[in-house]
Amino acid sequence: MAVQNGDNVKKQEKNVGNDVISNTQRPYSAKAAIQFVIQTVKTEGLFSLWRGNSATMVRIIPYSAVQFTAHEQWKRILGVNGLEREKPGLNFLSGSLAGVVSQGVTYPLDLMRARMAVTHKAEYKTLRQIFVRIYMEEGILAYYRGFTATLLGVVPYAGCSFFTYDLLRDILTVYTVAIPGFSTSLLCGAIAGMIAQTSSYPLDIVRRRMQTSAVKGQHYHTIGSTISKIYKEEGIMAFYKGLSMNWVKGPLAVGISFATHDTIRDMLRKLISQNTSTK
Numbered sequence: 001m002a003v004q005n006g007d008n009v010k011k012q013e014k015n016v017g018n019d020v021i022s023n024t025q026r027p028y029s030a031k032a033a034i035q036f037v038i039q040t041v042k043t044e045g046l047f048s049l050w051r052g053n054s055a056t057m058v059r060i061i062p063y064s065a066v067q068f069t070a071h072e073q074w075k076r077i078l079g080v081n082g083l084e085r086e087k088p089g090l091n092f093l094s095g096s097l098a099g100v101v102s103q104g105v106t107y108p109l110d111l112m113r114a115r116m117a118v119t120h121k122a123e124y125k126t127l128r129q130i131f132v133r134i135y136m137e138e139g140i141l142a143y144y145r146g147f148t149a150t151l152l153g154v155v156p157y158a159g160c161s162f163f164t165y166d167l168l169r170d171i172l173t174v175y176t177v178a179i180p181g182f183s184t185s186l187l188c189g190a191i192a193g194m195i196a197q198t199s200s201y202p203l204d205i206v207r208r209r210m211q212t213s214a215v216k217g218q219h220y221h222t223i224g225s226t227i228s229k230i231y232k233e234e235g236i237m238a239f240y241k242g243l244s245m246n247w248v249k250g251p252l253a254v255g256i257s258f259a260t261h262d263t264i265r266d267m268l269r270k271l272i273s274q275n276t277s278t279k
Contacts, residue, residue: 033245058127059109063102068261071098071162084166091166092159099158103150108143110150114211146210149223153203161196165189165258185259193254197246202239205230 040048074094075081084091103110112130134142168188197204206226230238 056113059106059113063106063109064257064261066105067098067102067158070101071095074098084170088163088167092163095162096155096159098162099154100151102158103147103154107147107150111143111145111211114208146207149203149207149210149226152223153200153207155200157196157200157204159196160199161192161254164192164195168192182259182263185262186255188255189258190251190255192258193251194247196254197250198243201243201246205239205241 037049071094074097075091078087078090078094080087080090080094108131112127112134115130115134116127138145165188168191169185172184172188206223209226209230210223234241
């Protein structure tokens with residue numbers, strides 16, 4: 001009996017240890033992600049995996065439109081068009097400024113998407129509901145919580161993304177016979193997305209923590225305090241938590257975005273040119 005009680009105590013101590021396990025000790029791997037997906041489907045249904053996707057779609061359309069348009073305009077203003085290799089610094093700057101403009105316009109939608117992704121279905125059912133609740137419970141400034149961290153992150157992200165993409169496309173155009181097509185643009189965009197995401201990921205972690213702090217009962221008010229809190233409680237590797245999973249999604253999404261943009265842009269230019277020549 002004493003042995004059995006001793007075993008029970010050990011089991012209880014083991015269970016308590018699991019309950020108070022720190023964030024740094026929790027496994028973040030492909031296996032853990034798959035288990036999470038399976039558990040989510042079982043408890044909340046298949047469509048819960050697309051939770052917050054409507055907010056993503058509402059945001060991504062104006063975000064991409066503003067970003068690509070702003071990039072073309074900044075390249076024109078800074079005199080970079082056709083001179084990407086000769087003016088790499090200005091080319092990087094034009095991408096960064098395009099990212100700043102697009103984030104500034106669509107940030108509230110990004111915040112609402114982040115809130116929906118980390119809460120249960122019963123808390124926030126629609127975009128309108130989350131929009132109203134944020135205003136009523138936290139005030140109008142809450143729509144831009146974490147915006148400074150976002151701007152600091154979007155400068156290296158957008159800058160690296162556009163710079164790397166233009167550089168790779170230029171190299172392929174100069175050193176190969178074939179003109180880069182959709183598949184080539186997809187590959188260049190994927191590489192650009194991976195480099196850009198890695199360069200800005202720590203600030204993306206800070207941004208997400210600040211965006212979702214109100215609904216998770218945590219206190220992340222400033223960039224400095226958020227960085228300090230994450231480092232003290234979870235360690236340096238917490239700033240790269242989930243990066244490997246983002247390497248799967250991010251490059252694919254960025255590659256498709258660049259390739260689709262270039263394809264549609266070239267088609268529209270040809271169409272406009274043909275209409276002009278026929279008049």
